[in-house]
Amino acid sequence: MSAFALKGNICFSQGKNKISVHEQSYLICENGVCAGIFKELPEGFLHIPVRDAGDSLIIPGLSDIHLHAPQYSFRGMGMDLELLDWLNTITFPEEAKYADLDYARKAYSIFTEDLKKSPTTRACIFGTLHVESTELLMDFLEETGLKTFVGKVNMDRNGPDILQEKNAEESAKATLHWLSDTSEKYLNTKPILTPRFTPSCTDELMKKLAEIQQEYHLPVQSHLSENMGEISWVQELCPKTAFYGEAYDQFGLFGGKGCPTIMAHCVHSPEAEIELMKKRGVYVAHCPQSNTNLSSGIAPVREYLDRGLHVGLGTDIAGGHSLSMLRAITDAIQVSKLRWRLTDDSLKALTFEEAFYLATMGGGEFFGKVGSFLDGYEFDAVILDDSFYRHPQPLSVRERLERLVYLSDDRCIKGKYVSGRKLF
Template sequence: MRKEEKKADTFILKGNICYSKTEKEVTTIPHAYLLCRDGICQGVFESLPDDYKEYPLTDYGDALILPGLVDLHLHAPQYAFTGLGMDMELLEWLDTRTFPEEGRYGDMEYAKKAYRIFTEDLKKSATTRACVFATRHVPATILLMDMLEETGLQAMVGKVNMDRNAPDYLCEDSPEKSAEDTLKWLREVKGKYRNIKPILTPRFIPSCSDRLMEMLCEIRREYDLPVQSHLSENKGEITWVKELCPWSAFYGDAYERFGMFGGDYPAVMAHCVHPTEEEIALMKKNRVFAAHCPHSNTDLSSGAAPIRRYLEEGIHVGLGSDIAGGHVLSLFQVMVGAVQASKLRWRLLDETQKPLTVEEVFYMGTKGGGAFFGQVGSFEKGYEFDAVIVDDARLQTPRKLTLKERLERVVYLSDDRDIAGKYAAGRRII
């Protein structure tokens, strides 16, 4: 590689650096240097190492530099109705709000219009990585992947599988057709993108027949794919899964029997609000990621997930906006929602499980969820270089604040106006 090319992939950012090594504390280093080489973080330095002096440096002045935020669960097609119909529970909401909207993505003109708004807003946010549900439609899913690729964001995107319990306009005709479309999609996107990867996406057990799950399991193995789905979100849903899969010991077991619940490959399950003890044990054993979606769990009155318990068990926890079950795209606001839900859970339900701290939710929104993508979500050496620059000047106060306090206010009060720059996988995207 010629020297010029190498230089372009090596650069330095200067600013007030905050990141997590563990969930217990945030490391804050004022006016420090953050080094990137070939898309990989080389660590944080209080003074610039000599062998980096010839590389380009961007000085963000008094702004904060944080790891890019990771959204472990969201539905791109549902962005169109964010903030609407927040007066139903899950199953009614799917029938009334979600399925009719997702049905529209057979129309590529509509999909283009809707996904443009979604990708623009996601790009403007503090999020650098996301696990995204599309719809069951192959062309619209590929369109979404194309548009996300262009933003520079890193994402895993799934064509949704659903062959039962959905209206005709949205339900796939048969397990065979669903599997066939999935293979078609996987072949078309293979090797196509730099930033976007496919992820297998059975909607949830009530939408997927046993036969479909068997076929998806084979596809998963053949293509070595990660899996995303939903787990134990709502009590009515859990009862329904038991009816649909009477042989299952618990909800997660219905995935496990089809080899779709992690183990030797990454699996992320959204919600995990009402687990049984056996389900918690299996999540732990199989290293299943819990995508905690507090706004969604509150907006759909699903409940408050036992996140403290998951942390105690060492289960991986990341955060999800769950657009549009949740009404906010901002992962900072999802962090606040996670603290708030844990406080009401503590006060109203179980005073043995202490509320989450701002350190813990910041960890979940960065390194916690980032682990689903590999070494992502921190500024430790060897991590992929995702960074977001937040200028908190708008959040005025007469007080002198520590960097840790400024970070706390960024979490609680900032919005997309305050994003001054963003890098994903070593490339600047805003």
């Protein structure tokens, strides 16, 4: 038996509406999974190693289910632009630089070091269309010990000359090359099919990606109904589809068949699209900071939760400017309040409990039994020390957790575990 325990103030979601708090208790890890929370160590565990975190808080690791690694280098830039102008002016020229492996090595080393230090333990990540630099990103991520899905981006139309694959055949060939190179190479880093979004992928390429998905049984990540201009463009490109989601679904790239799909944003999804997402089991990656920065809008996350859709949070670097998933929790609550007050008072704002759930269990579900300390869940944990925050009044553990999330200061991160493995 391989077992150890963390001792401290333990906080975790037991569902969408409840954060369970266990003050000064022991959280036991046995063979990489959670094996219970106790005030005193049970007899069978009396001699296991214990890391005493003192008065610190211990929470499940956070899952970031949508971000772009090559964009980390220009986060916080070009934020006055809307999506399509931002892509053409800032994003595509920057991503083209990753054809140079030396540049990719510098940029990805910074990104992966910072991601390891963040509260994120699992992530779904876009690379670029370049095979070699995407493999380099996967190498770096494997070294961090984080659990990630990484995608080599596909795009064979509507890109600049410096960032577009020649045709569908070449794009599919490069994807197969990438999959062959990385097959069984990593323990923690897995491939995910990544058509950038419908405007970047011809029908022929989508068909080829669907064939690859069926052969390799891969999950899919892409973008959906983020921006009104983007949605109108998709209608022009796919006149035979009734809504954006059908542009993926017609090729079998919209969930179902044992191949889960993440669609980022879903800000302006119509009723038929929402129903299809629910039917196919699509995961919605809610990216509140990016949706604000690029003036895309506010996704109706309350409706998605109430209707039983799978929902998690994404930082969406670099549409979002902060890599901190603590900040993503805060942003999700704040934009939902604005939507409730200014747009639709029938959709109540998210509570702190619900947003914390999205960042832990909600997004963690994409990876399996992840994002909680319930028995049998994988042991992903983050130790948060808030002792440097001065305050005159006594605070409960629940109050300290809420304050810590809203202040979103990653200096508090003092320890991190993924599947029972200590990262620091």
